[in-house]
Amino acid sequence: MFDDEEEGTATVGAPSWMVTFADLMSLLLCFFVLLLSFSTMDAERFKAIAESLQASLGVETVTLIANPPPLTITEPLPTDSRAEEPAPVEPPTTDSSPNTTEPPSEPSDANPVTDLTAAQLQLAAREQAETEQLAQDLANSLHDEIVANRIELLAEGRTITLRIRENGSFPSGDAALQAPVRPVLARIRERLAATTGHIEVAGHTDNQPIETDRYRSNWELSSARAVSVAHELMQGGSIPPARLIVSGHADTMPLASNDREEGRARNRRVEIVVRR
Template sequence: MADECPKCEDGLPAWLATFADLMSLLMCFFVLLLSFATMDAVRFKKMAESMKDAFGVQREVPAIDVVMGTSIVMTEFSPTTTPEPSPIDEVRQQTTEVEKQHLDVKDAMEAVAEQIKQEIQEQAEQLREELREEIGDGKINVEAEEARIVIRIEEKGSFPSGSDRLDPAFYDVMDRISGVVVNTPGKVIVAGHTDDVPISTTRFRSNWELSSARAVTVVHALLQNPAVDESRVVVEGRADSAPLVPNSSSENRARNRRVELIIERSNEIENAIPQTGPTPG
């Protein structure tokens, strides 16, 4: 009876089923690895197109944007190799209109400041040339400091000790100084200074009054030139509050007894800044 049954043909080898299972597991494993990795929009799109061509997928899947799904592994784990940045991650910087205005203001300030400094150096050199004799005798000192000219009138040859009366021979020097002041724009500060030795006379109760009186005397000599604008002039009495050197010797005290005529031009730099309106909110 068994001999009458037709013999069945041999089927596929038994190991082929195991091999197919293994390939399926490997494919699932690589799909999981891909899902855990950081997505790159450009590469994902290229891979999707390749898979579509290979497997005949007809449905188009747009991959312009990064996949919105977020896994726990993706948020808590970063791969050892950093992927190349996609165009979506690029950051571009540009200068705004407000920043351009600030840059223009800064350039204008620097240009005006440089021009004023050059003019101050030229005017200070002119003063030194005109007052060469007095500078050589130690009666006058001219300095250029940033945006101002300091004409330092020493007590020697200008005021008797403890007095606010200007030496008559010094008025000729004041005429030359006033000529430069007329041709130099800016505020004119006349500041009187003394040493730290107290004074108490029938005319001056303290060094504050003496320093102020000497500054006023210099202003009156300056204003003898009608071309000098009175509104530019400011008088200050500083007593011994701003010494040039410590009052530790008679020579140093003599240096501190002075009247400074300061031509201040810092306001010109501020006024030269372009005025910009408020930035719209």
């Protein structure tokens, strides 16, 4: 009797939990297929984006060379320099037989990275040429002061440094500009107003200690002299204050040894540094 009851209540087919398990496996399969579709790159679409970027930049394609030689600029480059245009190619001759045509050549793929590199090189060359021209203009304008050894002019890369010595510029131990140096600073202001970039005015002294009613140390004296030169450069509003950086270094950055008077005289200076 018990055998008949067990046979009548037996379950037919797979257990019910298999339905839930099958649904779970199907969902996991769809999830991984979706991830695979996201990771696949459309080459044609990427090529279209690269060509669009090249057209918007408006620069030409160059070829990068592994381990290129150092760049040496021997003369200023024009701002609108272009690569030499290739000579026109004559169309190929065809015979009289029909259906004899030559398929057009495929355009080369553009590389936005090389285009940006070419633009950066052209910009650096143009700024280098402008810096050299500015240094030459300053040298011509300050010829007498340079010959008299009251001003030193140095040009290195895209940085120009004008060193104004204390002699003839400031009274000993004071930061008030003397009358002869004001026209010199006016000529410097005229040249720098037509340029771009930051202008740093830095004051320097020798190592002889100073303590007066107005200046407690060489730090205050060097800073006050730099401020006096900066105010003179801002006269008339041709050079905005946002371009200027004023600093005082006391005797921390000497050009010569302070053991002799000649070295101390060279260390007492105000530098105008133009960074392009």
